[in-house]
Amino acid sequence: MKRASSGAGSQLLAWVLWLQAWQVAAPCPGACVCYNEPKVTTSCPQQGLQAVPVDIPAASQRVFLHGNRITHVPAASFRACRNLTILWLHSNALARIDATAFTGLTLLEQLDLSDNAQLRTVDPATFQGLGRLHTLHLDRCGLQELGPGLFHGLAALQYLYLQDNGLQALPDDAFRDLGNLTHLFLHGNRIPSVPERAFRGLHSLDRLLLHQNRVARVHPHSFRDLGRLMTLYLFANNLSALPSEALAPLRALQYLRLNNNPWVCDCRARPLWAWLQQFGGSSSEVPCSLPPRLAGRDLKRLAAPDLEGCAVATRPLHPIWTGGSADEGLPKCCQPDAADKASVLEGRSPASAGNSLKGRMPSGDSPPGNGSGPRHINDSPFGTLSGSVEPPLVALLPEGSEPPGPPTTGPRRRPGCSRKNRTRSQCRLGQAGGGSERAGDAEGSGALPSLACSLAPLGLTLVLWTVLGPC
Ligand SMILES: *[C@@H]1O[C@H](CO)[C@@H](O)[C@H](O)[C@H]1NC(C)=O
Ligand SMILES: *[C@@H]1O[C@H](CO)[C@@H](O)[C@H](O)[C@H]1NC(C)=O
Ligand SMILES: *[C@@H]1O[C@H](CO)[C@@H](O)[C@H](O)[C@H]1NC(C)=O
Ligand SMILES: *[C@@H]1O[C@H](CO)[C@@H](O)[C@H](O)[C@H]1NC(C)=O
Ligand SMILES: *[C@@H]1O[C@H](CO)[C@@H](O)[C@H](O)[C@H]1NC(C)=O
Numbered sequence: 412m413k414r415a416s417s418g419a420g421s422q423l424l425a426w427v428l429w430l431q432a433w434q435v436a437a438p439c440p441g442a443c444v445c446y447n448e449p450k451v452t453t454s455c456p457q458q459g460l461q462a463v464p465v466d467i468p469a470a471s472q473r474v475f476l477h478g479n480r481i482t483h484v485p486a487a488s489f490r491a492c493r494n495l496t497i498l499w500l501h502s503n504a505l506a507r508i509d510a511t512a513f514t515g516l517t518l519l520e521q522l523d524l525s526d527n528a529q530l531r532t533v534d535p536a537t538f539q540g541l542g543r544l545h546t547l548h549l550d551r552c553g554l555q556e557l558g559p560g561l562f563h564g565l566a567a568l569q570y571l572y573l574q575d576n577g578l579q580a581l582p583d584d585a586f587r588d589l590g591n592l593t594h595l596f597l598h599g600n601r602i603p604s605v606p607e608r609a610f611r612g613l614h615s616l617d618r619l620l621l622h623q624n625r626v627a628r629v630h631p632h633s634f635r636d637l638g639r640l641m642t643l644y645l646f647a648n649n650l651s652a653l654p655s656e657a658l659a660p661l662r663a664l665q666y667l668r669l670n671n672n673p674w675v676c677d678c679r680a681r682p683l684w685a686w687l688q689q690f691g692g693s694s695s696e697v698p699c700s701l702p703p704r705l706a707g708r709d710l711k712r713l714a715a716p717d718l719e720g721c722a723v724a725t726r727p728l729h730p731i732w733t734g735g736s737a738d739e740g741l742p743k744c745c746q747p748d749a750a751d752k753a754s755v756l757e758g759r760s761p762a763s764a765g766n767s768l769k770g771r772m773p774s775g776d777s778p779p780g781n782g783s784g785p786r787h788i789n790d791s792p793f794g795t796l797s798g799s800v801e802p803p804l805v806a807l808l809p810e811g812s813e814p815p816g817p818p819t820t821g822p823r824r825r826p827g828c829s830r831k832n833r834t835r836s837q838c839r840l841g842q843a844g845g846g847s848e849r850a851g852d853a854e855g856s857g858a859l860p861s862l863a864c865s866l867a868p869l870g871l872t873l874v875l876w877t878v879l880g881p882c
Contacts, residue, residue: 440464445471451494455479463488473497477523480504484512495519501548502526510534516541523548525572530554535561546570550596554578557585568592574620575599583608593617597624598644604628611636618642622668625649631656639663646695647671655682658690665692673700676710681718687711 439445443455443464450472455464460479467474469491477499486509489495495516505527513519519541524530525548535558538544545567554576562568568589578600586592586609593615602624609630610616616637626648634640634657641663645653650672658664667690674680676699687694687710697710705717 438466438468440466443467450496456499467492469493471495475499477501477503482506482529484508486511487514488512490515492516493518496543497521499523500527505530505552508533508537510536513537513541514539518543520544520567521546524552525550527551528553532556533558533561535559538562538565541565543567545591546572548572550574550576552576556580557582562586563588565589566591569615570594572596573600578602580604581606581609584611586610587612589613591615596620598622600624602626603649604630605633606630607632609633613637614639616640620644622646622648627651629653629657633657635660637661642666644668645672649673651675651700652679653683655686658683658686664690666694667692668695669697670695672697674698674710675701676705676708676713676718677702677721678718679721680710681715684710684713684715684718 439453440455441464442458442460443453445451445453445468451468451470452473452475453464453467453471454473454475456475457478460476460481463476463481463484467489471492472494474489474492474495474497478501481500481503482505484500484505484507488509489498489512493515496518498513498516498519498521501523502525505524506529508524508530513522517540520543522538522541522544523546524533528551530552531554533549533552533554538547538561542564544565547565547568547570550572551574554573556579557573559582562571562585566588569591571586571589571592571594574596576599578597579602581597581602581604583606586595590612592613595610595613595616595618598620600623602621603626605621605626605628607630610619610633613619613636617639619637619640619642622644624647626645627650629645629650631654634643638660640661643661643664643666646668648671650669652675653669674697676684680699683697687697694711699705699708699710699713705713708717
């Protein structure tokens with residue numbers, strides 16, 4: 412009896428060990444280390460790989476391929492890995508991603524393609540079907556544009572990182588389907604304007620970072636859907652004015668940065684000034700660039716009488732988003748009524764503006780959308796200035812250059828330990844040269860390589876090496 416039960420026990424033990432070893436090691440690609448807990452993981456960072464391994468285990472829930480030299484993600488690279496939730500491909504040399512590279516990854520939650528400066532363009536179909544995706548890193552990819560429909564259907568997306576690319580426009584409705592998006596990072600691009608429909612549908616957005624762009628114009632209705640926005644960064648742009656109507660829908664706003672813009676502090680700034688007076692959150696300084704007598708002064712701290720007349724411009728002023736072309740080039744400065752042509756000022760002779768408008772109620776002091784004249788006259792603190800008055804866009808305040816909160820500051824790079832050259836101590840000290848995993852995926856990761864390594868000496872790994880087919 413005793414013998415029999417102990418025999419059964421050791422059989423069971425062998426079975427358990429066999430199972431573990433089988434799961435850990437069997438189909439692991441050469442440059443990778445594979446482990447099972449807490450998630451089935453294939454980890455191959457910093458191995459000098461030049462292509463996506465073809466034999467990634469189909470059961471993989473996480474695949475780490477960052478820090479290699481992969482140039483191309485072929486069609487259906489991960490198709491067999493139906494349980495894949497996390498895929499890291501950042502810091503490679505990706506120049507091309509096949510439009511169907513991620514086909515079938517219906518459970519994918521995190522996709523990191525950042526820091527692939529050669530990428531430049533992403534096929535608009537690339538992310539189709541990724542209905543569970545909640546984090547998408549596309550920062551530092553050299554992107555020039557966002558193709559039509561690129562983010563369509565990504566209803567679960569919460570974090571979208573597009574900063575430090577070469578984006579030259581915000582297309583209409585680009586983020587329309589992203590009703591759950593909370594963080595949209597667009598800083599460090601070349602965006603010249605915020606059109607009316609740029610941010611439609613972003614009803615959950617909490618943080619919108621647009622600093623370090625070239626934004627000169629913000630459409631009065633472009634923030635309409637952002638009722639939950641708490642943080643808005645527009646510093647280090649090219650704004651000389653901002654329609655207060657644009658800010659009105661931002662009922663939850665707490666943090667606003669507007670510094671490092673060529674603000675014109677004349678009658679056109681009145682609506683913004685009034686909005687800032689009643690703003691309950693925290694805002695940066697809004698240093699005036701013009702008129703010269705107010706240069707460097709903070710718009711917020713000026714008195715209403717300081718904001719009279721039109722600052723002299725060296726060339727005709729252009730209205731901001733009037734929508735009509737008939738008025739183009741006519742600097743209608745602060746007159747309340749479009750029909751009142753007498754108050755229209757010539758571009759090169761606005762010096763009398765202050766006098767002619769004195770004693771008049773600036774249109775901006777009436778509630779937004781309720782002025783006496785046509786909307787496009789009243790709502791547009793129009794006017795742009797010659798390039799010579801712009802501060803260099805690169806001269807940034809250091810305090811503003813880091814987005815608040817952890818999403819961007821989370822540690823990157825999780826070093827792996829190679830199957831080829833690993834030792835116990837190397838595996839256990841896998842941290843050398845890197846941090847831990849990112850927020851949202853940190854559970855127990857530090858212990859995993861050591862588990863993999865401690866099982867390896869069992870020798871069973873080799874026996875069962877070839878049992879499973881590749882991914
Ligand atoms: C995915 O996970 C489910 C549930 O854990 C499992 O039954 C299935 O075999 C896995 N699929 C693959 C391809 O490993
Ligand atoms: C969006 O967020 C809500 C609330 O968190 C959640 O119930 C819903 O499932 C999310 N939508 C998607 C498509 O994940
Ligand atoms: C800033 O805006 C002005 C007027 O719209 C434009 O002429 C100038 O080129 C812009 N500067 C940059 C750096 O985009
Ligand atoms: C618009 O203006 C009219 C008259 O100036 C006023 O009676 C009305 O209450 C205003 N509407 C709003 C929404 O402020
Ligand atoms: C394993 O070898 C690769 C080169 O083959 C090297 O880049 C890597 O740092 C090594 N890993 C460890 C843990 O020594």
